[in-house]
């Protein structure tokens with residue numbers, strides 16, 4: 001693949017050679033004891049990644065399937081969800097809840113902004129009670145990271161019965177995330193972002209109280225009936241046929257992440273963000289996100305200030321890199337550099353020098 005541009009888009013991300021080689025393995029049957037042991041090992045290792053002593057598993061599906069599963073398992077039909085909407089992906093989750101027949105309420109902020117915990121607390125105090133609050137930890141469309149620890153604490157204090165559901169698709173393995181310490185109930189992320197693997201699996205964590213809630217909710221579906229899927233997958237018995245080679249690659253990648261160390265991995269992503277924003281500032285550009293605390297460590301969205309984004313993307317491609325030309329309404333106005341996964345400062349430096 002000599003003509004392969006190195007991916008600096010915000011997913012899917014660049015996959016290291018070692019992991020690609022694993023996926024070229026001769027196939028093993030998914031009921032082979034060798035493979036069921038790998039499934040069990042991956043479930044265990046995911047607990048270290050989510051920093052939880054509770055339950056973790058994975059399924060062969062995109063992350064959007066887990067957005068839907070969270071609603072169908074953890075909110076009764078006709079029940080109420082509150083969605084912290086700050087961009088395209090949080091908006092999608094709100095839409096999914098509505099399409100699943102839930103009373104889906106949005107608490108929006110303008111694009112490029114994060115939610116203030118005080119505003120969430122005030123809504124929970126003043127408005128109708130909710131079964132769950134849905135938060136997108138890192139809004140990939142705009143490069144915003146939400147103050148998740150404080151938002152979750154606001155739910156815990158103000159609405160102790162509400163579950164905290166979190167999309168960690170572009171934060172897990174790239175930004176600080178502590179499932180148990182922060183009191184989260186449900187979180188999920190696919191393999192194609194900060195885990196730097198191809199798309200195809202979605203990992204997830206569920207708290208004991210969320211599993212207890214799910215047991216009382218009817219019509220949870222089949223493949224992603226969380227109490228059953230959690231128990232079966234942890235026994236190594238996936239309900240349906242998983243993407244076997246990718247499960248092997250995930251096992252190896254979880255080993256590699258443990259060897260790097262999570263705090264170091266979080267620091268590396270912060271340093272890549274700072275390197276990107278220093279380049280933007282030296283180039284007379286500015287981050288789309290005004291509040292420095294809300295700037296994502298995994299994806300930077302940069303206001304092109306009327307500059308030619310197409311030309312920039314062409315220049316990147318000419319040097320062997322692919323960046324993103326902007327999502328949705330921001331297309332052509334603010335471009336995104338996904339500095340997530342296994343990228344290091346040298347490779348990012350080469351992209352920035354080319355730009």
Ligand SMILES: Cc1ncc(COP(=O)(O)O)c(C=O)c1O
Pocket residue numbers: 011061062063064065089136138139140141167169170190199
């Ligand atoms: C924050 C966030 N949530 C959800 C998704 C959807 O993931 P998938 O395409 O795996 O369903 C994405 C994809 O980019 C995302 O960035």
